[in-house]
Amino acid sequence: MAKDKKLVEQITSMEDDFAQWYTDVCIKADLIGYTSVKGCMAIKPAGYAIWENIQHNLDERFKATGVKNVYMPMLIPENLLNKEAELVNGFAPEVAWVTHGGAEKLQERLCIRPTSETLFCDFYAKDxxxxxxxxxxxxxxxxxxxxxxTTRPFLRSREFLWQEGHTAHATAEEAEERTVQMLNVYADFLENDLAIPVVKGQKTEKEKFAGAKHTYTVEALMHDGKALQSGTSHNFDDIFAQAYDVQYTDKDNTLKHVHQTSWGMTTRVIGAMIMVHGDNSGLVLPPHIAPTQVMIIPIRQDAEGVLDKAVEIKEKLATAGIRVDLDDTDKRPGWKFSEQEMRGIPVRVELGPKDVENGSAVLVRRDTREKLVVSIDEIAEKTAELLETIQKEMLDRAKAHLESHTYDAVTYDEFKETVNTKPGFVRAMWCGDKACEEQIKADTTATSRCMPFQQIRLSDKCVCCGKPAKAMVYWGKAY
Amino acid sequence: MAKDKKLVEQITSMEDDFAQWYTDVCIKADLIGYTSVKGCMAIKPAGYAIWENIQHNLDERFKATGVKNVYMPMLIPENLLNKEAELVNGFAPEVAWVTHGGAEKLQERLCIRPTSETLFCDFYAKDxxxxxxxxxxxxxxxxxxxxxxTTRPFLRSREFLWQEGHTAHATAEEAEERTVQMLNVYADFLENDLAIPVVKGQKTEKEKFAGAKHTYTVEALMHDGKALQSGTSHNFDDIFAQAYDVQYTDKDNTLKHVHQTSWGMTTRVIGAMIMVHGDNSGLVLPPHIAPTQVMIIPIRQDAEGVLDKAVEIKEKLATAGIRVDLDDTDKRPGWKFSEQEMRGIPVRVELGPKDVENGSAVLVRRDTREKLVVSIDEIAEKTAELLETIQKEMLDRAKAHLESHTYDAVTYDEFKETVNTKPGFVRAMWCGDKACEEQIKADTTATSRCMPFQQIRLSDKCVCCGKPAKAMVYWGKAY
Structure with missing residues (x-):
């Protein structure tokens, strides 16, 4: 057996240093690589295959609601960006400017899109x-x-991949309906495919998107108790339509402004998935999104019949629509186990000479490490069942974690103590004033994550200033 | 019946003005829209859906040969670009430079990738x-x-969509094998999915990719007799590996440079498809790539049973895996026919009260306008068959056009006359000197398209200078 250079090295344990554990997993599970381009990462095959599945599953949901895909330019002329004041102020400090084409200085500089509201408005105004x-x-x-x-793999990088939906409607009601509909699509996708439960709600004025009337968000809780904004949906009313002159002739022959929305989800959710499900052996991928769902690892693959049977199992599973691979390299089985675990492949099939003799194989769950002996005759059905069980139980565990790490606070002392000692969400009442959000951030570093759609009246007073409360808010330290 | 604003207006006929016909089709078939970003277009749903199918079918072919998808940054630091002299000289005049991040002037400027050899080399050197x-x-x-x-929809725009493959191999032989393999993938895709026959061959030194050892190309012939380079595959040998220091430790424990290839296909091929198959009624899409393969258009849809039967047919076809749509808007059938034809949908199903009575429907081919009456019981099988027939016959017609527009020339007078009077490819012998290519271009505006893999010895002498011939070359005026 050849000596193998690429050992599955130890990663930092998440209890010792969660941030380092996260970075280690991104690197050791081969999701990303560093580049010479400051603040930008390379997404390697194992990482990109996850993104492809995310794209596929989200895109299917989008299209079921009537969404059509298009492509707009990546550059925005400065005068176009400048038309909507709030948007400019929100994004100007963080855009990259193109000033030269070849050797020539451009008459007007263009920025690389930080988001494309301006371009869609410009297009809709014509179309x-x-x-x-x-x-x-x-x-x-x-x-x-x-x-x-400052950048971190998937969570914050100068360039990132995403989808951005941009819609235009005749009425404010229809725009609001679409804003909520797409937030629900995100929540459904996160819960059912990524096994990440979320809190759905509205952002405060302070935290909403620059230029939006209001912003809805899905907020998830990471294993370390920090919050991660995982998808947002904005209602622009006719604010952008006014600035960019997007009008239509209505049935009554009068000119009216359209009502717009936008909504986006990014490669960030890969970071969320790592931080919700991962463990000290590496990545744990939900079966619905795992590029490889099952890895077959032969034990003593040189023994008669083992490799043949492994190939037979691979074909059985593939025929049943399961994404399966067979590790028949000359590494030791122990190495192969570690690699499969690091990569987060949901199920491992172990198969040795005894198993072949018995007509059985061992299924090992990545998430719980439970083992299950199954007859090879039934292996396709049993594996398909097991993948669904894993998917469901991963969501259940994440839900339990979210619930057990959500705390209520009525007094400000309670609030501060909870934020500082108990990682998680703190629910507390709020008066609606930005001043209290700023005070809370200064005192605790926590920010308002959202005003959840499901409101509970914990008290009548703002947890910070004591004035009459307007809404219950989820607060938390966030990525 | 409501008056419909969006008529299918007349487009310029291709005989009158091919260039204007092309632009008209791009606009009237709703493939693209103009933007306020100079030289960049918006790809609208009908255009982007074609690109999605191209991506899907190409990606499937790539993956079958072991290709894995990744994502590299869109920005290239200037010092990284500068490492390979030929590449810099080739691309420097046409890159866009980012000089500012927010309000800050950058210490080193970065260009937006014109192609990503540099980034992949940088990545491979580490990986x-x-x-x-x-x-x-x-x-x-x-x-x-x-x-x-100067820009034109799909054919030449400042920003365009593409795929770029970048490979690294231990040996020169393996790199050469991959270069040819990917060219064959392109040819197979163009012929079988886009119904575009191609000439496969090698670019001359003058026309090869900046920095490559050699470039292979697939060249297609448009309806107007102009050539279009439709995909290229480059063998870099170890030229880039030397410049970017991409090395590996071989089995014998010595350090060696890798051998690299790259290959790309762009949204240009949408332009090729329009110019090979389109006619004076608009787009004609090959069934394999058409986002909608069949449009059902009811005649007298208010008559009893017609719309119900149309819905039933839609379901039958969809169940058989056919991409089908039903136009049940309140436009007149004539308008609907024109729209379906403009959009290039391969088959139209016409269904009126008489057809319903007879249990039949009429299939109308977009390409030949032939009509076929079929029993509704058999409509799924008959339509599937017809789609394959159309696909095949579209390729046959394009092949016949390519063959009948390929001419041979032995003397330079013959050559010039053919190039100037007969739109198409001219095959002629060449000495291998760049001077003759330049002379021919100056005299005729034709360029060398490729030295085809299938060589024929038309004479012993270069068509231009009379010196001994080294290769037979396809010449043509090109997009």
């Missing part, structure tokens, strides 16, 4: 004439760039 | 250590930017 042209429900898959100072 | 890490067969789907002066 929409009549009420018959509405609604427009477009989306694009692309990369965007924001000149961040 | 490849041993012969065990080879081969690397990576690809990415992304957009690139080249600061072109």
């Amino acid at each position: 929409i004439q009549s009420y018959k042209d509405l609604p427009k429900v477009y989306n694009q898959w692309c990369s965007v760039l924001r000149w961040e100072k | 490849i250590q041993s012969y065990k890490d080879l081969p690397k067969v990576y690809n990415q789907w992304c957009s690139v930017l080249r600061w072109e002066k």
Whole structure:
């Protein structure tokens, strides 16, 4: 057996240093590589295959609601960006500017899109004439760039991949409906495919998207008790339509402004998945999104019949629509186990000479490490069942974690103590004033994550200033 | 019946003005829209859906040969670009430079990728250590930017979408094998999915990719007799590996440079498809790539049973895996026919009260306008058959056009007359000197398209200078 250079080395334990554990997993599970481009990462095959599955599953959900994909330019002329004041102020400090084409200085500089509201508005202004042209429900898959100072794999990088939906509607009601609908699509995707439960709610004025009337968000809780904004959906009302002059002729022959929305989800959710499900052996992928769902690892593969049977099992599983691979390299089985675990493959099939003799194989769950002996005759059905069980139980565990790490606070002392000693969400009442959000951030570093759709009245007073409460808010330290 | 604003207006006939016909089709078939970003277009749903099918079918072929998808940054630091002299000289005049991040002037400027050899080399230099890490067969789907002066939809725009494969191999032989393999993938895709026959061959030194050892190409012939380079595959040998220091430790424990390839296909092929198959009624899409393969158009849809039967047919076809849509808007059938024809949908199902009575429907081919009456019981099988027939016959017609527009020339007078009077390819012998290529271009505007793999010895002398011939070359005026 050849000596293998690429050992599955130890990764930092998450209890010792969660941030280092996270980075170690990104690297050792071969998801990303560093590049010579500051603040930008290379997404390696194992990472990109996850993104491809995310794209596929999200895109299918989008199209089921009537979304159509398009592609707009990556550059925005400065005068176009400048038309909407709030958006400019929100993004100007973090855009990259193109000033030269070849050797020539450009007459007008262009920025690389940090988001494409401006471009869609410009396009819709030309493309929409009549009420018959509405609604427009477009989306694009692309990369965007924001000149961040500090970066972390998937969570914050200068360039990142995402989808951005941009819609235009005749009425404010229809725009609001679409804003909520897409938030629900995100929540459904996160819960059912990534096994990540979320809190759905509205961002405060302070935390909403620059230029939006309001922003809805899905907030998830990482294993370390920090919050991660995992998808947002914005209702622009006719704010952008006014700035960019996007109008249509209505049935009554009058000109009206359209009502717009936008909604986005990024490669960030890969980071969320790592931090919700991972453990000290590496990545743990939910079966619905795992590029490889099952890895077959022969024990004593040189023994007669073992490799043949392994190939037979691979074909059985593939035929049943399971994404399966066989590790028949000359590494030791122990190495192969570690690699499969590091990569987060949900199920391992162990198969040795005894198993072949018995007509059985051993299924080992990545998430719980439970073993299950199954007859090879039934292996396809049993594995398919097991993958669904794993998917469901991963969500159940994440839900239990979310619930057990959500705390209520009524007094400010309680609030501060909870935020400082108990990682997780703290629910508390809020008066609606930005001043209290700023006070809380200064005192605890926690920010308002959202005003959840499901409101509970914990008290009548703002936890910070004591004035009458307007809403219950989820607070937390966030990525 | 409501008055419909969006008529299918007349487009310029291709005989009158082929260039204007092309632009009209791009606009009227709703493939693209103009933007306020100079030289960049918006790809609208009908255009992007074609690109999605191209991506899907190409990606499947790539993966079958072991290709894995990744994602590299869109920005290239200037010092990284500068490492390979030929590449810099080739691309420097046409890259866009980022000089500012937010309000800050950058210490080093970065260009937006015109192509990503530099980034993959930088990545491979870090990622490849041993012969065990080879081969690397990576690809990415992304957009690139080249600061072109004059632009045309799909054919030449500052930003365009493409895939770029970048591979690293232990040996020169393996790199050469991959270069040819990917060219064959392109040819197979173009012929079988886009119904575009191609000439496969090698580019001359003058026309090869900057920095490559040699470039292979697939050249297609448009309806107007102009050539279009439709995909290229480059063998870099170890030229880039030397410049970027991409080395591996071989089995014999010595350090060696890797051998690299790259290959790309772009949204240009959508332009090729339009110009090979389109007619004066608009787009004609090959069934394999058409987002909608069949449009059902009811005649007198208000008559009893017609719409119900149309829905039933839609379900039958969809169940058989056919991409089908039903136009049940309140436009007149004539309008609907024109729209379906403009959009290039391969088959139309016409269904009126009489058809319902007879249990039949009429299939109308977009390409030949032939009609076929079929029993509704058999409509799924008959339509599937017809789609394959159309696909095959579209390729046959394009092949016949290519053959009938390929001419041979032995003397220079013959050559010039043919190039100037007969749109198409001219095959002629060449001495191998760049001077003759330049002379021919100056005299005729034709360029060398490729030295085909299938060589025929038309004479012993260069058509231009009369010196001994080294190769037979396809010449043509090109997009």
